[in-house]
Amino acid sequence: MEKVKVFATWSCPFVKRIVWALNLKNIEHEIIYEDLANKSPELLKYNPTHKKVPVLVHNGIPICESLVIIEYIDETWKDAYPFLPKDPLDKAKQRFWARFANEEVLPSYFNYILKKGKDQEEAKETILAHLKHVEQLLSENKFLSGERFGYLDLAYGWLAENCHTLEVVLGVKVLDEDSFPNLWAWKDRFLEIPAIKESWPDQETLRAKYQERKESNGK
Incomplete structure (x- = not known):
């Protein structure tokens, strides 16, 4: 079974893009809310470069930056509601x-x-x-x-x-x-x-x- 996690803050506009994309494709996921004043070891592990949300973790592999994540979601679950055109x-x-x-x-x-x-x-x-x-x-x-x-x-x-x-x-x-x-x-x-x-x-x-x-x- 595929495991999808999203490291997030509830008000971040970049995070919401990811949640919407997952919802549109009906992908089960877990949202882990971060306190950016006290970042978790998991967030620092998965995004050591920028140390910020959003981070998508798919089967243990992290993907960072919201637009990159949306394209990853689109290409990984390509049969369900494609986002980008083929041309x-x-x-x-x-x-x-x-x-x-x-x-x-x-x-x-x-x-x-x-x-x-x-x-x-x-x-x-x-x-x-x-x-x-x-x-x-x-x-x-x-x-x-x-x-x-x-x-x-x-x-x-x-x-x-x-x-x-x-x-x-x-x-x-x-x-x-x-x-x-x-x-x-x-x-x-x-x-x-x-x-x-x-x-x-x-x-x-x-x-x-x-x-x-x-x-x-x-x-």
């Missing part, structure tokens, strides 16, 4: 935009919501410019991966799941229906997928988490 060009395009999520969109989003004053205004211009690129990906499709939910939707899922709660707590607005109608409609479709819905974190707990982060950042 090499389409696959390359999706990998490009997934890296854009990691390297540009997500950092600039959190940079904006945690800044203040003039720095926040400058940061807002950056995140809005990035989101306009993502909005265009949905100009003719229901999902970021195309007509069917896939790899890119997993890569950008943190935006659908966290944006409302985060923006309410921090008093900022980025993703609104008037400016980003395609992303707004995609967000609603994303959150209605059963494999996503069942892993959605408790919103009160999520709000408390972000409130704590806001207060610590303001000190």
Whole structure:
């Protein structure tokens, strides 16, 4: 019997990608929650390079970095709900935009919501410019991966799941229906997928988490 474990923290957007991917393919797995202030010997053993989550452990072998893990899951359990297209060009395009999520969109989003004053205004211009690129990906499709939910939707899922709660707590607005109608409609479709819905974190707990982060950042 195959054993699949995920070393995680409950609020990490990179971890949620892995949980969603496993749920979509109906892969049994165990989630091991880590206290990153007191990392377990197992986490340090399985990810000695970065010492962070997520880590997927499959039959005792660790795989690190969320986008790498999603591709591993897709290739290992290839018959159940494939995430990436078969065409090499389409696959390359999706990998490009997934890296854009990691390297540009997500950092600039959190940079904006945690800044203040003039720095926040400058940061807002950056995140809005990035989101306009993502909005265009949905100009003719229901999902970021195309007509069917896939790899890119997993890569950008943190935006659908966290944006409302985060923006309410921090008093900022980025993703609104008037400016980003395609992303707004995609967000609603994303959150209605059963494999996503069942892993959605408790919103009160999520709000408390972000409130704590806001207060610590303001000190």
